[in-house]
Amino acid sequence: MNFLAHLYLSPANPGIIFGNFIADAVKGKDFSRYPAEVQQGIEFHRFIDYTTDKHPVFMRACERLRPFTGRFAAVSVDIIFDHFLAANWCKYSNEPLSDFASQCYHVVEEWQEWLPPKAARTFYYMKLNNWLINYADKAFLERVFKGMSGRVSRGELMLNSFDALNGNYSLLQEDFSDFFPELCEAVANYKF
Secondary structure: OOHHHHHHHOOOOHHHHHHHHHHHHOOOOOOOOOOHHHHHHHHHHHHHHHHHHHOHHHHHHHHHHHHHHHHHHHHHHHHHHHHHHHHOHHHHOOOOHHHHHHHHHHHHHHOHHHOOHHHHHHHHHHHHOOHHHHOOOHHHHHHHHHHHHOOOOOOHHHHHHHHHHHHOHHHHHHHHHHHHHHHHHHHHOOOO
16 A cells, blocks of 8 residues: 555554555665654554555456556555545545644644654655655646656656556556455454
């Protein structure tokens, strides 16, 4: 899952939310320099990633994209699933997405002294371009995939993600609808 889903799945603890946000920028197993609740957020993020990557429906969605995106299939599905979450937000939350996004940006700003440099760059662009809300917009996803394609080797495969989404939209939306409630249930049983 990508940023929106990770933040959505976090409990209402600012430190855990922040740890969940920065987890991809924290390498290795030693993150003891962070406060305890941030450490919990990092571990929680890794639990979500592990659960997602092993889930048969997520793997099915990846297989739909693999002919187009090759090794970037899982990254593409992560982003696409954030699109479906944003586009169908009212199905999963009573809180307006704009309010949720503002609260998430505020939490990260409150903890910014702990931001790793990579996460700080990501957050700057995330807030500037309001990613959490704009994931709902397919045209925004096209820009995301174009931007990512310029930062990775074999980026032309990442460019294919948008066409693959358009060609498989209903099937991928069905995959998300099958997968996300099961991920929510796994998260509900997570022990902090």
